[in-house]
Structure formats: structure tokens, C-alpha cells
Amino acid sequence: MKAIRHAFTMIELIMVILIFGIIAMIGADIFVKIYDNYIIARTMNTLQTKTELALEQIARRLQYRIKDSTIARKDSNLSQYKFLGDADESYHILEWIGYADEALKGEWNGTMNVPGWSGFIDLDDSNKTHVATPGSHLSYADNIIKTLSNNTISLATAASAPAIVMDGHVGDYKVSSYGWHPHADHNYTFPVTKQDETTLNFVDGTTSKEIYEHYKMAWTAYALVPSCPSGVTDDCNLSLYYNYQPWYAERFDQDANSSLLMEHVSTFKFIQMGDSIRLKLCVGEHFYDKNISFCKEKVVF
Incomplete structure (x- = not known):
């Protein structure tokens, strides 16, 4: 007696292909979102580290300022x-x-x-x-x-x-x-x-x-100077100028050396409160169609 062989019908094959296609599409979208989140998190960590380092360099110089000269x-x-x-x-x-x-x-x-x-x-x-x-x-x-x-x-x-x-x-x-x-x-x-x-x-x-x-x-x-392209206020470079002497009529824009502290600065603000100075530094980064930014504040006594 011959064994009876069962086969998939065309409708069953089409349904299987559709199901696999849906699963693949969902899976790909999940992987894309996971990758995007990883890139965003890594960018945020990088911005945080750079901002903290820049503020620390600023603070180390500001803490040895002659306060009345600021x-x-x-x-x-x-x-x-x-x-x-x-x-x-x-x-x-x-x-x-x-x-x-x-x-x-x-x-x-x-x-x-x-x-x-x-x-x-x-x-x-x-x-x-x-x-x-x-x-x-x-x-x-x-x-x-x-x-x-x-x-x-x-x-x-x-x-x-x-x-x-x-x-x-x-x-x-x-x-x-x-x-x-x-x-x-x-x-x-x-x-x-x-x-x-x-x-x-x-x-x-x-x-x-x-x-x-x-x-x-x-x-x-010393001078902390943000420099921005013409017409731009939220994507600037922040530089530190040094090695110039005001008591000899020298000025930072003509006589000093400079060092770039941070690129893509969107905000650099400062205010004096008593004998202390409060600094705010925000930096940004473009990621595809997203703008990622990070802000940090520091008080220097």
C-alpha cells in the first residue's frame, strides 16, 4: 500500500512567506531602533565627557584669578x-x-x-x-x-x-x-x-x-572667547587665549596664544555671584535628522 504524501498548498506557502516577511520587517525595525539608541547614548556620553573636561580646564585657571580683575x-x-x-x-x-x-x-x-x-x-x-x-x-x-x-x-x-x-x-x-x-x-x-x-x-x-x-x-x-560663523549663534567654537600682558597694552585678539577648548558650543554663559562665578556650557551634535545636546554648569570660587 502506497504512503500518502501531504504538500503545502499555494495559499499556505503564501501565508508562510507573508508571516516571515512581517517578522523580518519588525525585527529590522527593532534592530534599527536599538542601533539608533546606542549611537545617541554614545554621543551623549562623549558630549558629557568633553563638556566636563572643558569646564574643568576653565575652572583650574579661574580659581587662580585675581578676582577684582575679572x-x-x-x-x-x-x-x-x-x-x-x-x-x-x-x-x-x-x-x-x-x-x-x-x-x-x-x-x-x-x-x-x-x-x-x-x-x-x-x-x-x-x-x-x-x-x-x-x-x-x-x-x-x-x-x-x-x-x-x-x-x-x-x-x-x-x-x-x-x-x-x-x-x-x-x-x-x-x-x-x-x-x-x-x-x-x-x-x-x-x-x-x-x-x-x-x-x-x-x-x-x-x-x-x-x-x-x-x-x-x-x-x-586669560580670555574665554566663543567664535561663531556669520549669522550663527548656536554652533560656535570656544577658545582660551593666554600669554599676553594687559599692563603692556597687549590684547588677546592680537598678542596672545590660543587653544581650542570645545567645538559646536550652543551656549556659553557666566555670571558672578559674590566672589564666585557660575558657568554654563552647552554643546550639540547633529545625528541624521536629530540634534543632540548636553549642558553642564559649574561654580568656581
Whole structure:
């Protein structure tokens, strides 16, 4: 007796093909969504890491700022600036003078770490031409400053010398007295050269000076500057400018070195609250038809 063989009908075959097609379509869509979510998550993680690193670099420099020197400028006109505490959101460039923290820490002399500059002045041995700064080892300060400035600034060269800033001002406070462009007034910043390990000579020995017991040494100002294509405000580059000296009428857009901190910046805002500065940085990334963005805030004291 012959065995009976059963076969698929045409309708059954068509139904099987349709079912497999539906399953394949659904599966492909799921895989596409999984891949998209992975790319978005990876992009967000990358943006978060870059933003945090950029803010950390900014904070490390801002924490060693001479607080009264911090100003805000408008983008289009460098003659317009205000003390940061008086600036509003129309000011987008942040600029300040930083004191030489690395030179303050000094070098190891084989027994102990000796500061390059101590920050103290012996008022009994100081006048309008020089200041005595006991506890300093100014050769250490000079070596460190020359290294950081690529040998362009030195305590041995009057034409490109660091400056000292006294802690405290008598009379009316003027932020313009730090030498900011376009003002030539630098009554708060006094360029100095090294006479010996504990004595600083004023480059200008005739200008009237208020000398106090404490000072900070500075070799550069810094500027955080967003630069955007024409007509664009939400896709900019944020750069740090450094290695320029306002007390010699230098300005960041002509005399400074620069380093790119972050690309595709959509927001860079800052505000001063008391002695602290609050920063907000937002960056974006285009992904097919999506715009992915990440924002981070940081307070610097």
C-alpha cells in the first residue's frame, strides 16, 4: 500500500512567506531602533565627557584669578567691557588676570619646597623703586614663568616682565586700572624685574604706587572667547587665549596664544555671584535628522 504524501498548498506557502516577511520587517525595525539608541547614548556620553573636561580646564585657571580683575566683554566691540559683577547676558567674552600659582609653589631645593614668590612685602625695606619680598626664591619663579610662557616672559627682561598686584586698593576701585584695552591705565599692575632672590625692582620707578604687605605675581591674562560663523549663534567654537600682558597694552585678539577648548558650543554663559562665578556650557551634535545636546554648569570660587 502506497504512503500518502501531504504538500503545502499555494495559499499556505503564501501565508508562510507573508508571516516571515512581517517578522523580518519588525525585527529590522527593532534592530534599527536599538542601533539608533546606542549611537545617541554614545554621543551623549562623549558630549558629557568633553563638556566636563572643558569646564574643568576653565575652572583650574579661574580659581587662580585675581578676582577684582575679572571683566566681561561684548563680542563685536572690544572697547566695551564691564567688571564681571556688573555685566549682563549681552557680554559673552570672559577675561581675567591670573596669578602665577605654579611659580608660587616654587621648586624643591633638596630639603623643602621653596616658593618662587612668597606674596609678602617688607614695608620697611621697600619704596617706589623696589620691594623686598622675604621668603621668596625669585630665580625659581623666573624659571617657571619662562617655561610656561615659552621663554617670552621673564623677570630678567623689563620689556616683557611679569607684574605684581597689591592685595587691596585705596580710594575708588577701577577695573580699568588693570590695563585692559583700550585703557592704558595699569595703576594696579606693576611690572617688575629681579634684583636678587628676595628683591623686585619696579620697571617704572616714578609712577605713584600704593604698596601693601601682600601681593600676587602675574605673568599672563586669560580670555574665554566663543567664535561663531556669520549669522550663527548656536554652533560656535570656544577658545582660551593666554600669554599676553594687559599692563603692556597687549590684547588677546592680537598678542596672545590660543587653544581650542570645545567645538559646536550652543551656549556659553557666566555670571558672578559674590566672589564666585557660575558657568554654563552647552554643546550639540547633529545625528541624521536629530540634534543632540548636553549642558553642564559649574561654580568656581
